[in-house]
Amino acid sequence: xxxxxxxxxxxxxxxxxxxxxxxxxxxxxxxxxxxxxxxxxxxxxxxxxxxxxxxxxxxxxxxxxxxxxxxxxxxxxxxxxxxxxxxxxxxxxxxxxxxxxxxxxxxxxxxxxxxxxxxxxxxxxxxxxxxxxxxxxxxxxxxxxxxxxxxxxxxxxxxxxxxxxxxxxxxxxxxxxxxxxxxxxxxxxxxxxxxxxxxxxxxxxxxxxxxxxxxxxxxxxxxxxxxxxxxxxxxxxxxxxxxxxxxxxxxxxxxxxxxxxxxxxxxxxxxxxxxxxxxxxxxxxxxxxxxxxxxxxxxxxxxxxxxxxxxxxxxxxxxxxxxxxxxxxxxxxxxxxxxxxxxxxxxxxxxxxxxxxxxxxxxxxxxxxxxxxxxxxxxxxxxxxxxxxxxxxxxxxxxxxxxxxxxxxxxxxxxxxxxxxxxxxxxxxxxxxxxxxxxxxxxxxxxxxxxxxxxx
Numbered sequence: 001x002x003x004x005x006x007x008x009x010x011x012x013x014x015x016x017x018x019x020x021x022x023x024x025x026x027x028x029x030x031x032x033x034x035x036x037x038x039x040x041x042x043x044x045x046x047x048x049x050x051x052x053x054x055x056x057x058x059x060x061x062x063x064x065x066x067x068x069x070x071x072x073x074x075x076x077x078x079x080x081x082x083x084x085x086x087x088x089x090x091x092x093x094x095x096x097x098x099x100x101x102x103x104x105x106x107x108x109x110x111x112x113x114x115x116x117x118x119x120x121x122x123x124x125x126x127x128x129x130x131x132x133x134x135x136x137x138x139x140x141x142x143x144x145x146x147x148x149x150x151x152x153x154x155x156x157x158x159x160x161x162x163x164x165x166x167x168x169x170x171x172x173x174x175x176x177x178x179x180x181x182x183x184x185x186x187x188x189x190x191x192x193x194x195x196x197x198x199x200x201x202x203x204x205x206x207x208x209x210x211x212x213x214x215x216x217x218x219x220x221x222x223x224x225x226x227x228x229x230x231x232x233x234x235x236x237x238x239x240x241x242x243x244x245x246x247x248x249x250x251x252x253x254x255x256x257x258x259x260x261x262x263x264x265x266x267x268x269x270x271x272x273x274x275x276x277x278x279x280x281x282x283x284x285x286x287x288x289x290x291x292x293x294x295x296x297x298x299x300x301x302x303x304x305x306x307x308x309x310x311x312x313x314x315x316x317x318x319x320x321x322x323x324x325x326x327x328x329x330x331x332x333x334x335x336x337x338x339x340x341x342x343x344x345x346x347x348x349x350x351x352x353x354x355x356x357x358x359x360x361x362x363x364x365x366x367x368x369x370x371x372x373x374x375x376x377x378x379x380x381x382x383x384x385x386x387x388x389x390x391x392x393x394x395x396x397x398x399x400x401x402x403x404x405x406x407x408x409x410x411x412x413x414x415x416x417x418x419x420x421x422x423x424x425x426x427x428x429x430x431x432x433x434x435x436x437x438x439x440x441x442x443x444x445x446x447x448x449x450x451x452x453x454x455x456x
Contacts, residue, residue, distance in 0.1 A: 025050060026157035026275040030452045036222065039452055043152040044073050044217040051162025051267035054279050058265075066136055066265060066279075069165040071149045072201070075211035082125060082145035083204040086238055087117050089295055096321050105307060105339055106298035111349045115309045115336035118289050120324055122201070122242040127326035135328065136163070136265055139201070139244070148207040150200065151214055152224070152445035157275045161267040166197035167444075170379050171272035172247050176355040176366035177312050177376040178285070183255035191273035194250070196377040197266060197282065200243040200441050205236040213442070223453075226436075226446050234304065235437045237293045245286040245377040252283045261285065261313045262330035286375040287311040287334060288384060290438065300342050302422045306438050308384040310337040310356075310375045317353070340373035340385045343419045348373040348383065358383065372420075379418075386418040389425055391443040392435025400428045 027047035030039055046052075052068055059065040091102050095113060103117070104110040125144025131137040154160050158168040171193035174180040187193060202210070215221035248270045252258040261283035269277045289309040299305040317335035338350040348371060350356050355366040356373055359380040365371045372383035379387070390397050394417050419425045429435070436442045 026269065026277060027155050027159040029156045030448075034452075040220050040222050042154055043448075044071055044220065045154070046160045046162050046165065047154045048160060048162040048267060048277070051277065051279075054267050054277075055162055058279050064134065064136075066163055067140065068162055069160065070140070071151065071165060071217070072147055073149065073151060073214075073217035075148055075207045075214065075216055077146060077207075079204065080143065080145050085145075086293075087121055088114060088291070088293070102297055104297040105341055106347075106349075108349050108351075110298070111339040112336065112351055115311075115339055115351075116319070116322070118240075118291065118309055119287075119311065119334070119336065120322060121240070122287075122289060123322075123324045123327060123331065127324070127328065129326060132326045132328060135262060135330075138328070139164075139199075146204040146207055147201040148210055150202070150210070150441040150445055151217075151220075152448045153441065155448060155451075157269070161197070161277065163266045163279065164199060164264055166199050166246065166264075166266050166268065168269070168272070169196040169198045169245060169377060172196050172249070172285070172377055173380070175357045175376045175380065176364050177314075177357060178255075178257050181255070183251040184249060192271050194248045195269060195272045195274070196245050196247045196285075197268050198243050198245040198377070200241050202441075203238070203240040205238045206241065206439075209236065214445075223449060224445070226442075226449075234434070235292050235439065237295055237305075239292040240289065241291075241439075241441075242287060242289045244284060245288070245375070246282040247285050247377060248280070248282050257315065258283045258285065258313060260315050260330060260333070262328060262334075283313065284330075284334075285313050286377045288375065290388065292438070298341060300347070300422075302426060303342055303385065303389065304434070304437065306341070306385060306388070308340045308373060308388065310340075310373055310384055311335060312337055312354075312375060337375065338373045340383060343383065343386050343389065343422055343425060345370045345372060382418040383420075385438075386420055388438040388440055389419045390417055390435070391438055391440045392446065393428060393432060396432040397424075397428055400424070400431070 055066050055068055088103060093100055103114050105114050125142040126139050153167055160167055173193055174186040180186050214224050248268055263281050263283045265279055266282055267277050267279050269275055291307050292305050294305040299307060311334040313333055314335040315333055317333055319332045322332055335354055336351055337354040337356060338348055340348045350367050350371050356371045357376050357378060357380050358365050358372040358374040374383050
């Protein structure tokens with residue numbers, strides 16, 4: 001089916017009193033008055049219509065204009081020159097003055113090289129001489145390799161904002177990476193912590209999968225074919241995604257740990273429960289990379305060959321050897337924290353000089369043999385792989401593990417939405433299927449589609 005143009009919908013909404021009454025508020029949920037055509041069209045754009053208006057107002061008063069977000073939804077576009085390059089599988093290669101036979105991610109030296117190679121891989125192709133100093137024009141177009149974004153993540157207070165397509169994530173508490181001081185004071189008021197906002201990009205193998213799952217923006221499948229996972233089609237080898245996370249800490253320019261961070265202007269709300277949005281500068285504090293590849297040495301069959309890497313902004317860290325054309329200096333301060341290739345502590349390698357945001361029983365375990373990989377924008381009572389492993393399985397996971405809740409009590413209130421043991425992942429997925437195979441973006445899209453159907 002072909003949906004009506006965004007311009008038509010925006011023009012229609014400008015003339016309504018609804019817009020005026022909801023000015024600068026979060027996007028509304030889909031409702032029974034929303035037609036199927038409107039819902040599908042908006043699924044591939046943004047419902048932050050107030051944000052679109054805010055961009056127009058901003059551009060009237062600033063010399064450097066902001067562009068409105070456009071999702072990367074051409075899933076079947078012709079291949080680009082870098083799509084077939086998989087540097088993590090290279091054999092007998094020179095890297096940063098050292099010779100390597102083949103990367104083994106279960107070895108600390110190999111894991112660090114892997115993290116550095118993957119960081120270069122996801123950064124390549126976004127920066128040009130023209131946009132190098134204009135951060136807000138970066139990560140919009142890549143001429144080297146194909147990247148795509150996930151549709152249907154648009155409505156409600158977490159829905160995509162209008163400048164960069166960011167969605168609201170977990171609130172950020174003080175943590176070992178960004179500790180409390182006069183510019184970042186922990187509050188006990190639930191949901192009043194500065195909110196985190198993120199956007200994720202997926203490489204060519206995932207775009208090919210998305211073409212079967214979602215169709216395309218010009219020819220969308222409705223409803224999306226989520227059952228392809230239930231029919232046994234797993235995410236392919238070579239699956240790579242990276243997610244950039246930002247935070248609304250208002251004093252970030254004065255807060256020592258975030259001074260000088262890469263930053264975007266975005267139409268976002270300041271705290272987790274707030275719905276009032278405005279355009280503001282927000283710092284880039286964390287990046288996560290997910291990869292699935294059975295060909296990569298050190299991956300584990302029991303967790304379907306998934307690996308995750310986390311990076312954080314650290315002004316004291318600087319990677320002068322990162323080989324990426326026109327890379328902004330601020331991104332050279334994104335420190336690799338560690339590599340995780342399983343749910344248990346010995347399968348999280350935290351690099352020397354880095355800290356993780358993991359906690360047990362309210363006690364921080366920022367490094368050492370019991371630490372799990374976790375970033376400052378994440379829930380500290382989980383881990384990167386443990387959280388993503390539960391994608392599409394939350395209710396089944398809770399049911400399966402509730403009888404063993406005493407084992408998970410040290411992980412606090414979120415134990416039922418994450419995995420801490422390989423045996424639990426295996427037993428749950430054997431019984432209920434593998435959900436959305438560690439892809440939380442597809443899980444979120446599925447939930448939005450289900451909410452849409454619930455309105456009918």
